[in-house]
Amino acid sequence: MKNTFGNNISITLFGESHGEAVGAIIDGLPAGLNVNEAFISHQLNLRKSISKISTPRNESDNFKILSGVFNGKTTGTPVCITIPNENTNSKDYSKSYGKARPGHADFTAFSKYNGNEDYRGGGHFSGRVTAGIVAVGAVCIDALKKKDIFIGTHIKKCAGVEDVKFNNIEGNIKVLSTKAFAVIDDAKGVEMIKNIEKAKAEGDSVGGVLETIVTGLPVGVGEPWFDSVEGVLSHALFSIPAVKGVEFGAGFSCGDMLGSEMNDAFIYENGNVTTKTNNNGGINGGITNGMPVVFSCAIKPTPSISKEQETIDFINKGKKLLKITGRHDPCIVHRARVVVDSITAIVLCDLLSQKFGTDWLGA
């Protein structure tokens, strides 16, 4: 299925950037989970622009819960949340139809949908659709917290600057969850933003890498083959526009390691099994081993840049020089962060429910 993902707990996405609304349905959540509207707003705000380095489109993101919530709690039936589209300016986009923006889905959408696609603002391909993920993901993040499972993501690298490593996992996660520009070392964040602004000034954009850590997962979650934690998580993560790589634990650097360096030695610590290192990212054979699950996502530079670009006009069939005007972000790495957290929470709720049942999450 195309816009639905998950087994016992599933998400369905819909909406276009300049249509009535974007939204998401989350189905399979147990009854009785708290639906904290303030936290949903908080999360949607994290997805929004921050001054200077993000698009000036001021999305109010006044979400509406259409179903599945009664007296502030989930009812056990599908939760549909919509985020109406406001402050859209479709004229910006209609004029440019046919000019394939490099790095965007304009040409593939046109080809796939035979010219019937809603091209305004990227339509269904717009990053705005991720607001639905964030809204319903907030409920999952909350539910996992009740089970002492915590998710934190920082900007590992952006605009050529690297953040420090996780140094106090619990504390880091707590602080990161409040930051609009989620770095562990704020000084590194300042450098990153400086470079982003520089790129913006040059009409260009930058990419980066997000690193996520999940603590508190019980041993034994995930399955040996196609429902491995890596497989299911990567499937969902690659659905986020701009993600071009996903790696777990040591990831691509394992290609340069010896087995004796890569292997994580098992030890007993206070009676619990743990490992000395975590190069496998908390996963052996597709299954959680009790260590934190760690993965990184490569985020490509925003394809919308104001620098002049060579391209084609697929309507009038010819060459074209393109300067993208209007609002666009010189960097979306920091905005993608909360989307990664949200989709991770949704996937983990589903994987946990396979083992423990959907009732467990609400118990």
Place this chain on the structure above:
Amino acid sequence: MKNTFGNNISITLFGESHGEAVGAIIDGLPAGLNVNEAFISHQLNLRKSISKISTPRNESDNFKILSGVFNGKTTGTPVCITIPNENTNSKDYSKSYGKARPGHADFTAFSKYNGNEDYRGGGHFSGRVTAGIVAVGAVCIDALKKKDIFIGTHIKKCAGVEDVKFNNIEGNIKVLSTKAFAVIDDAKGVEMIKNIEKAKAEGDSVGGVLETIVTGLPVGVGEPWFDSVEGVLSHALFSIPAVKGVEFGAGFSCGDMLGSEMNDAFIYENGNVTTKTNNNGGINGGITNGMPVVFSCAIKPTPSISKEQETIDFINKGKKLLKITGRHDPCIVHRARVVVDSITAIVLCDLLSQKFGTDWLGA
């Protein structure tokens, strides 16, 4: 589902390293596809050991087609292929039960299955299960060739040595498909093997990176969100044991690029739309754009090493020093290659069938 993957065309895996047989079912293939048994054998041989740098277990891999093939062609009903397990030596393994091999699934399997797992030779977690993928994947590779879709994978990096880049895509694919150690530049292969042998001599193992290219895919395959080409492929690729990272096009290096570097300029070439560069790996918005699809998989060093390792005994609850004896590969990168090709072919057949129907593949 745990051991089944795919939508219209799906694969189901079963089997343990030291049970009766491993095998796979492929369901949804159209009727009338040629089932070339010699090619299946050829592919299974590529998955096998090569002298010196691979395990001496001499698997005859005499596969048996149990169903779905009649008069040398697919019947349109499920194709089940089993590969009986021979030449197994279970005594090697039973003695070591409880000693968690670092980097392996011994501990997670024990925890998940409460001590009921078939621990012999890694059981269901064994790389041997991939023989099923290779067997049924061979039918898909053949079917795609008929549609002028070709898949080629080389060892991009191994044991610290890098292969050259694809320089003649069509030619490279043709040659690679015949090589047991698939490099474009054989001199690089010699260096890699030398380093693998060195690691072996030290009781250690090495990892690497495989790079895959797919040519001939029509524009418009894949879906915007959860059935993006990246999402579905990565899901399947991460199911291959030892894969710890997957990236498309420029992948993780896009984190260091500017938008103006990353964006692939669209151009017309002989009337066809193409791009000047291919940093997006042939995919925009989750959908093929007509350029070759390019991706890489990080393969971790074989966790079985004969060097002494620190670990635990989870049965007798205590520390343990472990020296893994018996057969094991100092490198599986070259063997994983044909598994990557095979799972890629299966996934692509499924994605194509979503758009064109299952009949199309056989037409």
Place this chain on the structure above:
Amino acid sequence: MKNTFGNNISITLFGESHGEAVGAIIDGLPAGLNVNEAFISHQLNLRKSISKISTPRNESDNFKILSGVFNGKTTGTPVCITIPNENTNSKDYSKSYGKARPGHADFTAFSKYNGNEDYRGGGHFSGRVTAGIVAVGAVCIDALKKKDIFIGTHIKKCAGVEDVKFNNIEGNIKVLSTKAFAVIDDAKGVEMIKNIEKAKAEGDSVGGVLETIVTGLPVGVGEPWFDSVEGVLSHALFSIPAVKGVEFGAGFSCGDMLGSEMNDAFIYENGNVTTKTNNNGGINGGITNGMPVVFSCAIKPTPSISKEQETIDFINKGKKLLKITGRHDPCIVHRARVVVDSITAIVLCDLLSQKFGTDWLGA
């Protein structure tokens, strides 16, 4: 998955009777299908009450298309249609919470959702949720017509009166599609309505049987085992509240037939293969054989009756005599008709897409 059904083309339902809105998403439809809003309204009207024999709740059913439609055509991305809830009167229901209405889901919902269910007006179990099915089903019915596939359903039996059999299939379908009370012989309809009114006067309700015929399906649709036409259709049909039986062709009467009576003799008619009888309902081995697909659904009498009923109060744990007041239908057979047509259209679009691909439906 609980509220999502379908493979390539899927429907997702959400909403509660007295929440913000009910709605449905249909995903996987090809781009370029006409979205005829007048026809959607027509279909939603068929689902509504008709004077005297239906509930006086006057639902305006002003549906809103939130996504997936642009310039009056499908874009190829998910179509979300909501029907806001208006004219609700929640006070009617809140007082009666805990008194399990016999034949309703009050008790099972309470048990399953631990008292968190939205109990107002049946909540997510309300027949009102079928409005979403009808709205998105209208698009599918239209798409099938373009492919010369037509669906017609009549009230085969209601309130003890039987309608005549299909006597002019094409003509019958055309006329039925316009009738609020869909019988082939209007005189029979008058009798049925008289009996319904009589039941209503006595504070009671009646059931019936709907019979559906589908013409124009190509040979070869459906699959041998779990995606048999019977299996997939019945799955969807039993999801309609009040359906307690589904049979194909001769159905349950085949239990009294001899093989020589039941078997449908194959003949050539104008060069086409057809059968002399159609006891198998157009399906052999799960696959369409070119004859019309014929099936019936048993619809139970509306459980809401004003007659006094014995029941329990599951909140206060005790016996209770219950007289259901407020609006309710003495019969829903005629209203269920358009829901059956709609879900049938959705399922057939999906089954066809498996064989021919999703592009085919829009071509």
Place this chain on the structure above:
Amino acid sequence: MKNTFGNNISITLFGESHGEAVGAIIDGLPAGLNVNEAFISHQLNLRKSISKISTPRNESDNFKILSGVFNGKTTGTPVCITIPNENTNSKDYSKSYGKARPGHADFTAFSKYNGNEDYRGGGHFSGRVTAGIVAVGAVCIDALKKKDIFIGTHIKKCAGVEDVKFNNIEGNIKVLSTKAFAVIDDAKGVEMIKNIEKAKAEGDSVGGVLETIVTGLPVGVGEPWFDSVEGVLSHALFSIPAVKGVEFGAGFSCGDMLGSEMNDAFIYENGNVTTKTNNNGGINGGITNGMPVVFSCAIKPTPSISKEQETIDFINKGKKLLKITGRHDPCIVHRARVVVDSITAIVLCDLLSQKFGTDWLGA
């Protein structure tokens, strides 16, 4: 998916009547379930012919467990069981290729698979494929018994004779499970068999109805819409060849009932909620209400009859008079019984696991 069914616990079927083997994989079962080979044999025997009224093909049904079982218990990984085909006599069938047997899938298979189908003995459409369902279903039946969930099916009607109703549910189930011809009242069975023999003597066959009862299911299993107990069970039941109707509780007779007759009054009995009648078959709103789940399946008369039948030759394109020689059953109702029990057990294990998790079943 075509030959795979289920969510957390799924079954995959493969095989042809005259190929190497038929078989099934069950995936998702928890580790540690007993695999009682004697019980599997017992169940496979129930599926076999009994003297006089069944086909003389003497299938030894020496099943082989290829995977997923270790030391007599499930390992938690896929259980693959094959039943090799022996005593096949393909010459019987090859001569008749092209002559479409009425009521069989010969013509639809030919059309769907373009003449590539394995036509020998019905190929993949053969009832023999149900042996796989029975083999893996035996493990599920055993697992449910441990949870005090019992399934019993009797021949409600066959060859014009009706069995008595369930009169002592627990006792009935126990006795039925041992009978090759499963009736509650043996005298009725004798009458049925007499009529079957009469039909056989006339070269004809008979149909019937099977009624199933399931006790011990907890309240709250199943989902409101597409995963309703009725929807999921009917989907699986209609996959059994020859099933042409499925009804729950009062089923089609509800079309003639008043609401006041159909509604099941809730009462407290020893502190537990129960209902006075069970016209809803233990299901309200798609969800179990604690009463026994009751349903019936209509089984059509075996289409293979030796009486002369009118048909076509789709290879030579012409009329044909057909007398089917060789072995065939005058009745399969009694043989279908154990298939209904088995598929019911598989579906219930899956539905239970959605709520409670897969671990629960093994706990």
